[in-house]
Amino acid sequence: MTMSEFKRASIGRGLLILAMGLSATMAFAQVDLAGNWAVREGQDFQERGPGPDPVDYTGLPINEEGRAKALSYTASILSMRERQCLYYIPPYLVIGPFPIKMWEESDPDTGRAVAWKIGGIIDRDVLTIYMDGRPHPPDYAPHTFAGFTTGEWDGDTLNTYTTHFKAGYLRRNGVPTSDKATMTAHFMRHGDFLTVSVEIEDPVYLTEPDVVTHVYVLDAKTDIRPTPAPCTPAAEVPRLHGDGLVPHLFPGKNPAIDEFATRYNLPRETALGGAETMYPEYRKKLQANYKPPEKCVRYCCGWEGQGAQNTLTNCINRGAPANAEQEKGRF
Numbered sequence: 518m519t520m521s522e523f524k525r526a527s528i529g530r531g532l533l534i535l536a537m538g539l540s541a542t543m544a545f546a547q548v549d550l551a552g553n554w555a556v557r558e559g560q561d562f563q564e565r566g567p568g569p570d571p572v573d574y575t576g577l578p579i580n581e582e583g584r585a586k587a588l589s590y591t592a593s594i595l596s597m598r599e600r601q602c603l604y605y606i607p608p609y610l611v612i613g614p615f616p617i618k619m620w621e622e623s624d625p626d627t628g629r630a631v632a633w634k635i636g637g638i639i640d641r642d643v644l645t646i647y648m649d650g651r652p653h654p655p656d657y658a659p660h661t662f663a664g665f666t667t668g669e670w671d672g673d674t675l676n677t678y679t680t681h682f683k684a685g686y687l688r689r690n691g692v693p694t695s696d697k698a699t700m701t702a703h704f705m706r707h708g709d710f711l712t713v714s715v716e717i718e719d720p721v722y723l724t725e726p727d728v729v730t731h732v733y734v735l736d737a738k739t740d741i742r743p744t745p746a747p748c749t750p751a752a753e754v755p756r757l758h759g760d761g762l763v764p765h766l767f768p769g770k771n772p773a774i775d776e777f778a779t780r781y782n783l784p785r786e787t788a789l790g791g792a793e794t795m796y797p798e799y800r801k802k803l804q805a806n807y808k809p810p811e812k813c814v815r816y817c818c819g820w821e822g823q824g825a826q827n828t829l830t831n832c833i834n835r836g837a838p839a840n841a842e843q844e845k846g847r848f
Contacts, residue, residue, distance in 0.1 A: 547673045548706045550633065553741045554733035555616045561731065563816055565614045568689040570780075571773035574790030583693055583722030584789055588771045590691025593764035602748035604642045604662035606685035607700050608717050611731040613641065613689075618741035633668060633675070637745035646677050653680050660696050675704040687717060687727060692790075695721035709735040725792045780815065782808050 558566060574587060594600060605613060618636035623629060635644040642663040653665055664682030668675055679700040687694045698719035705712045714730040717723070766772075778788040783803070793799055 547670065550675065550704055550706055550711065551620045552735050553616060553618050553737065553739040554711050555736035555739045556614065557732075557734055564612055564689075565731075567816070570777040571690055572771065572775075572788055573690060573777040574688075574692055575783075575787055575794050577688065577692055577790040578723050578725040578727055578792035578795055579687075579692060579790050580722060580724050583719075584791075585768065586722070587690070587692045588774065589766050589768065590693075591764045591766050592691075597763070598750040598752070601750040604637075605640050606662060606682045606694065606698075607644060607664050607666070607679050607702075608685075608687065608694070608715055608729070609641050610635070610644075610702070611713055611715050611729045613638075615639075615641070616736070616739050616741055617733060618743055620743070634743070636741055636743040638741075639745055639748060641745070643744060644679075646675075653678075664700070673705065677702045677704070687719075687722075693722050694719050697721055698723075711735070725795070780810070782810055 556565065563569065571592075572588070574584065579587065610617065615638045617638075620634050620636075621630050622632045622634060624631050630648045632648055633646040635646070637643040642661070644663050644666060646666045646668040648668050651667065653667065658665075658681055660681045660683045662683055662685075664679045666677050666679040668677040670676075679702070682696070682698070682700075684696045684698075685694050686692060694717065698717055698721075700715055700717050702713060702715045705714075711733040712730060713733065714728065716726045716728050718726045775785060775788075777783070778785050787794060787799075787803065
């Protein structure tokens with residue numbers, strides 16, 4: 518081989534390697550989603566912390582059947598032994614209080630991404646996002662708490678689609694989802710911030726998709742296990758009625774039906790939600806007769822004063838505290 522032939526061969530190999538590298542860049546992720554992603558309580562604090570108020574369905578596109586099922590819910594049902602260790606469903610990613618851990622699983626022979634994993638937590642199962650093009654199972658396949666998720670990259674955004682998860686909750690105050698619900702999620706990383714936006718569709722309980730977005734922050738000091746810790750049920754509430762009692766509320770007997778609406782001077786129909794309450798135009802319907810509360814009466818300074826102490830948030834005191842100077846210095 519002459520020197521010129523050797524140079525041409527070397528250049529050809531170099532171009533081939535470059536082409537393979539570009540192809541790999543296109544096939545694999547453009548950004549790395551791996552890491553421990555922490556929650557910052559300043560966003561949607563009540564939703565992700567103590568949880569939404571009872572009978573606060575504002576901004577949710579629920580139908581009459583979904584509303585009726587939500588009104589029959591009581592949080593006491595979570596104290597039942599057989600329900601204490603049940604997981605929440607995939608939409609819990611953006612409504613729950615916990616951080617998430619993400620990592621990639623690769624084929625040991627080719628190095629190609631087989632799946633992305635989102636670690637489980639005490640009340641949520643591990644979520645597997647298959648990246649190898651496998652199809653979703655048929656409708657009659659078993660439904661699990663994690664469901665079945667496939668994903669693909671669109672530029673720097675990982676788009677996923679989840680089916681086959683069990684019936685669960687759209688919100689942590691009993692607003693339901695059926696086992697026919699699906700979830701489309703978009704994972705977008707910008708530096709140390711991870712935005713997760715989900716759209717939940719449910720032909721049984723929703724009239725329109727419900728869209729929820731949350732932002733996580735990369736935090737190397739957050740220690741998150743890839744799998745949930747064991748859950749051991751226990752008798753949380755002593756019952757006088759013996760075993761077999763299922764906490765429930767009969768139709769028309771929810772004692773909290775006006776609690777949220779009264780606290781914020783809203784009509785009951787607003788608190789009961791529906792697609793109309795999702796849109797800014799709904800405010801015009803309330804403007805003529807709406808009178809805002811005179812002062813904050815709940816979660817004014819975080820979770821009863823112990824939660825999100827955001828310096829950007831003005832804390833409205835609910836009256837003079839026992840130690841006014843100490844209280845003033847805390848916020």
